Amino acid sequence: xxxxxxxxxxxxxxxxxxxxxxxxxxxxxxxxxxxxxxxxxxxxxxxxxxxxxxxxxxxxxxxxxxxxxxxxxxxxxxxxxxxxxxxxxxxxxxxxxxxxxxxxxxxxxxxxxxxxxxxxxxxxxxxxxxxxxxxxxxxxxxxxxxxxxxxxxxxxxxxxxxxxxxxxxxxxxxxxxxxxxxxxxxxxxxxxxxxxxxxxxxxxxxxxxxxxxxxxxxxxxxxxxxxxxxxxxxxxxxxxxxxxxxxxxxxxxxxxxxxxxxxxxxxxxxxxxxxxxxxxxxxxxxxxxxxxxxxxxxxxxxxxxxxxxxxxxxxxxxxxxxxxxxxxxxxxxxxxxxxxxxxxxxxxxxxxxxxxxxxxxxxxxxxxxxxxxxxxxxxxxx
Numbered sequence: 001x002x003x004x005x006x007x008x009x010x011x012x013x014x015x016x017x018x019x020x021x022x023x024x025x026x027x028x029x030x031x032x033x034x035x036x037x038x039x040x041x042x043x044x045x046x047x048x049x050x051x052x053x054x055x056x057x058x059x060x061x062x063x064x065x066x067x068x069x070x071x072x073x074x075x076x077x078x079x080x081x082x083x084x085x086x087x088x089x090x091x092x093x094x095x096x097x098x099x100x101x102x103x104x105x106x107x108x109x110x111x112x113x114x115x116x117x118x119x120x121x122x123x124x125x126x127x128x129x130x131x132x133x134x135x136x137x138x139x140x141x142x143x144x145x146x147x148x149x150x151x152x153x154x155x156x157x158x159x160x161x162x163x164x165x166x167x168x169x170x171x172x173x174x175x176x177x178x179x180x181x182x183x184x185x186x187x188x189x190x191x192x193x194x195x196x197x198x199x200x201x202x203x204x205x206x207x208x209x210x211x212x213x214x215x216x217x218x219x220x221x222x223x224x225x226x227x228x229x230x231x232x233x234x235x236x237x238x239x240x241x242x243x244x245x246x247x248x249x250x251x252x253x254x255x256x257x258x259x260x261x262x263x264x265x266x267x268x269x270x271x272x273x274x275x276x277x278x279x280x281x282x283x284x285x286x287x288x289x290x291x292x293x294x295x296x297x298x299x300x301x302x303x304x305x306x307x308x309x310x311x312x313x314x315x316x317x318x319x320x321x322x323x324x325x326x327x328x329x330x331x332x333x334x335x336x337x338x339x340x341x342x343x344x345x346x347x348x349x350x351x352x353x354x355x356x357x358x359x360x361x362x363x364x365x366x367x368x369x370x371x372x373x374x375x376x377x378x379x380x381x382x
Contacts, residue, residue, distance in 0.1 A: 005086040022054045031062035032091055035051030039098045039105045046104035059095065059109055066092050079133065082125035083155065097374030123159040130156035134169060138176065143234070147216060176214045179382050180233045182225050182307075183208060188241025193246065196360035200368065204239065206232050207372045217382045235313075236305045239371070242317065244363070246356050252291040259284050260337045285333030287342060290350070296359040297321040302374065314378055318370045322352050322362035 022037030035058045039336070041051035066088045073088075092115045094102040099105040099112040106112075110230040134152035137145045150173035157166045179299070183205055208219045218231060219237075263280040270276050297320065304314035328348035331338060 006120050009336045014176065015303070020304060021108075023050055026054050026058045026061075031058045031065055031128070032095065035062050039102045042104040043102050048301055052104075052108055055099075055105060055108055059112070060245045062095060063092065063113060066121060075169065079124075080129055082122050083129050083159075084121065085122045086126050086159065089122055093119060121313070124165035126164045127160035130159065131163060131166060131169075134173065138173060141176070143177055143179065143216075146173050146178070147172035150177050150216075157352045174216070179217045179235065180220065180230060181217065181231070181235045181379075182220045182222060182233045184222060184236055184238045186238060187257055188244075191354060193244075193360050196357045196364075197302075197359060201239075203368060204371065204375075208237075208375065211372070212376055212377060212379050215369055215382055233307050238301075238303045238305055239373075240301060242299045242301045244296075244360070246296045246298075246359050246363070247353070248295040249353075250293045250295070252293070253289070254291075255286060255288045257284060258331075258339075258342065259339045261265060261336070263338075264334075264336050283334035283337045285331045285335065285337035287329060287331045287338065288348075289327060289329040289345060291325060291327045293323060293325040293352070294353040294359065295321065295323050296363040298360075298363050298367065300364075300371065302371060304378065314374075318367045320363045320365065320367035320373075322365070324359065324362075326351055327355070356381050 013056050022034035022041065024332055025031075025037060026034035034054055038051045038055035038058065041048050041056065045051070070085050070088050073085050076082065092113070096112045099109050130152045134149040134156065137149035137152060150170060153166050153170045153173055156163050157170065185201040185204075188194065205219075205221065212219070220228070220233065224230075225233060260283045262284050265278050266281045266283065267279045269279050300318045300320075302314065302316045302318065303312055305312050326348070327345045328350050329342075329346045330341075331346055335343065354362075
């Protein structure tokens with residue numbers, strides 16, 4: 001049994017060694033991975049024979065492979081042949097740099113080839129490819145086309161910074177690609193709650209502006225849309241309170257007789273022998289409690305509407321409730337019959353509930369939480 005386990009472990013070590021030295025990648029024709037793994041292995045173990053053999057075999061094959069691929073691209077009608085060649089030259093240069101940064105590797109491959117000149121030439125030729133692809137996408141005029149155009153122009157700018165008028169084209173493509181959403185808050189028709197409702201609305205608006213960060217989604221207030229002359233937004237977010245109730249008050253009075261949990265000292269008595277001893281017994285009191293509960297609740301509706309066809313693409317409702325309560329009371333009898341909590345209640349004085357404006361804010365807190373989570377989930381799709 002021990003022998004079997006030994007051979008299994010030995011086979012595992014050999015397999016892991018082959019994998020870490022890149023031999024397996026070489027066998028599967030993944031020459032780039034074979035070179036990379038062999039160099040990594042030689043950095044930690046310069047005398048590793050397997051890694052040396054793998055590097056010597058795989059590097060020439062990798063160079064041959066990528067040169068052939070690049071040559072095939074150049075002879076093809078692929079509109080992105082230079083763009084694709086850039087990727088391959090970058091891999092060739094990565095191997096060159098990896099080998100040069102590993103003493104054991106550079107001793108084996110004395111003259112690794114740099115393709116930096118070829119890479120720069122390929123970038124010069126790739127920039128117009130991507131630029132033209134961006135123009136073609138812009139001409140189609142759709143939002144998704146705008147996204148494609150933006151990505152093409154970004155690539156062109158990456159290959160040759162400030163190529164032609166690429167900065168202007170990037171702005172044009174981004175505007176075309178951007179989902180333009182106007183936020184409309186349906187006002188609360190009550191002066192009493194105007195400030196609180198505006199506070200809630202401002203919170204939601206600021207969340208949309210600052211917490212939903214999507215490159216191709218932009219939110220506008222109606223005023224901003226008007227200032228920027230945005231006549232045809234993509235979507236309208238309409239939010240408003242369907243119903244709300246603030247300050248529904250319920251008063252409850254109750255009384256009960258309470259008895260101490262344990263016996264307490266209630267006096268003393270004198271025994272026949274003249275000894276004075278303490279007397280213990282349970283004590284009672286009559287407790288009067290007054291409880292005032294103030295309930296505030298509301299229901300907010302959310303609708304996301306496509307502006308062009310007035311199609312509702314999101315329609316949800318969110319409810320919230322806040323209960324404020326206060327208790328006070330008094331008792332007749334022995335205070336030791338009361339619990340600590342009951343004594344605290346009897347020490348309370350009647351107080352007024354918070355102002356209605358504050359109660360409005362409180363019941364909207366769970367609504368805000370649920371609403372913002374839904375908006376984030378919805379716009380993360382874009």
